[in-house]
Amino acid sequence: MLRIYLINALLLALSTLLVLFSGAASSQATDSSRAYTIGSKNFNENYILGEIISQLLEDSGFTVDRNFGMSGTMVIYEALRTGEVDAYVEYSGTLAEVIFPGEGDSTPAELNQHLQSEGIEALQSFGFNNTYALAMKRDRAVDLGVETVSELAAQENIDLGFSVEFLNRADGWLGLIENYGFTQQAIGMDHGLAYQAIDAGTIDATDAYSTDGDLELFDLIILRDDLNFFPQYYAVPLIHQNLDPQVKNILRQLEGRIDEERMRDLNGRVMLDGKSFAEVASEFLTEEKLFTQTTSAVTGSSIWSNIYQNTLVHLQLTIIALSLGCLVGLPLGVIIYRSKKLSRGMLYVAGLMQTIPSLALLALFIPIFGIGKTPAIIALFLYSLLPILRSTITALLTIDPILKRAAEAIGMTRFQQLRFVLVPLALPNVLSGVKTAAIISIGTATLAAFIGAGGLGEPIVTGLALNNTDLILQGAIPAACLAIITEMLFDALERALVKPHMLVGQLPS
């Protein structure tokens, strides 16, 4: 009967963990009236600007939660609208095109009018315009005598390569053809690869952002948009309307502080000099004498504390999702395994869930659950259901019918049959199903960073944005270690709960 006690102890431990973690999560939620959550998109410049805002607020004594690296405008805008994020930096052109499509060029006043209906306010711009631009190698441009986009359009033998998004945007290549009369063919390629291609001379021009930090690195110049075709992308802090007026005043100090050259320089410090966002933001605020307290200069938090924090969040996401998966999947399997129709139906639904790409599922959840940990946990929970449910149903179905008959015939109640015969016999298979679910969850949880849930995906997402392998590894290696440790823990658990002779036909340990 020792094993029965162990199972009970395990269930107790699991539920305690669940309570602890959900307690931690909810206390975070209630404390957020004191702390401000600053968001950022997942590219270099937006991280720096998010960090500048965060440090400025911290300097004034506010607590800041950083919810950085969110993927896509809709994700982060939705987060702001629902109050999960209090402020982030958006671009005027993006607001006009993506959030209010078909409105054309809008003045800040017009935009603000639209935003107000959503409970959002746009502050004055930082001062720079990070617009689309066409970039060429300096010497190639001099050779051809090209300084403006019109002059480029007039060239006959040039090769053009654009990022796929630019190629298909009305304010990108499509609009360029219409306004400048380009007749040349253009090919689509990854933005990072385009810079290498232009460096190698394979293509002559590509799309760029006017504040790209690495324009200088590749010795690229920006062609003047002589017909003023590209929309303006002024960076503006977007804040939640009912934010403390004091916060608004603090952020107003940033108005007009950064021009294009300054932003290129700040971007370059990260992209080229390898500094952290926090360091660059701190340098900027020091240079601008915006820090009121001399003590708050940031040198960047240590790698280890970052890894530790991210791992904790990652574990929190995985353990809550997995516990929910067990709480739902195990009893559900026990209830429905006798009915072939129900089992098949449920496995079909759970399998269908598995085929939805994780990013798509996360994106679908945004309108329902918002961003952050909740939708991430729900998605991970849904992914864990299939392996748990399948292994439970299979394990129960494959128990020798003679044993089931014997258990019933000696006079056990339904519950006793389940507890003393069916569950122990199903345990090895169920455990391996839960183990599979746990390992899938650890892997999939890295994607949760795209919707601001944090975890080990955060350095991976940031690393991808910066093309920084070190950062990617800071997420990938701990995630891999977690997966291995999980495997070992489950093996140990199996050894504790299951007699060796019950593991016939399973992997030798």
Next chain:
Amino acid sequence: MANSCIKYEVVTKSYGKKIIIKELSLDIPADITTAIVGESGSGKSTLLQMANGLVIPEKGQVSIFSKPINKVSIREQRLKIGYSVQGAGLFPHLSVLHNVTLMARLLDWADDAIQSRFEYLLDLFELDPELSPRYPYSLSGGQQQRVSLCRAMMLNPPLLLLDEPFSALDPVTREIIHSEFLRLQAIESRTTVLVTHDMGEAMKLAQQVIVLYEGRIEQQGSVEDIQNNPASDYVETLFRVGGN
């Protein structure tokens, strides 16, 4: 004849379109061993499982100890019915001790009562007490079947249902267990129903024999009756193939 222990009243059971038991009525007397003999598919196992509610007939009524069986009451009644099947049906995750004593523990028997009954049964079936912490996989087929009989007898049930318990054993082991079984019958008289395809075994262990053919009773009578006056070619065939 003695009191009836199991009473079948016009019972019918089918799986899908195949009728297994056809409007069968039967009284199984108390205190003696009755053998139900028939070829595979004759419905003998189904008939036995109706007696402890594992199989519920579509039509008709089965009563044990003069009480009709229904899904609710059968749970209590099963505690008065020992059951052992071919291949022993021991729980692989439980030791010999826990296999045999599981139900007594669940019924909150006192520890010393459990222990003494367990030791008595081991002794009865000539099982080494050192086997008690072992798991079924490490026992021989004969030992497993004996442990299975111990489990069936643990609660000292007035009724014992045996579903081909000796069929998978080698002839020597079977011979030994047969004699243990006969000794047990001599010590404690109880109603026993033995399902077997082996007429020789039935002759040896039972006082009454029921021959089943395609879901109905082909012949019923004492061992001598059946032997001396086989009612059909089928019964005769059973003697020929099962006659050791």
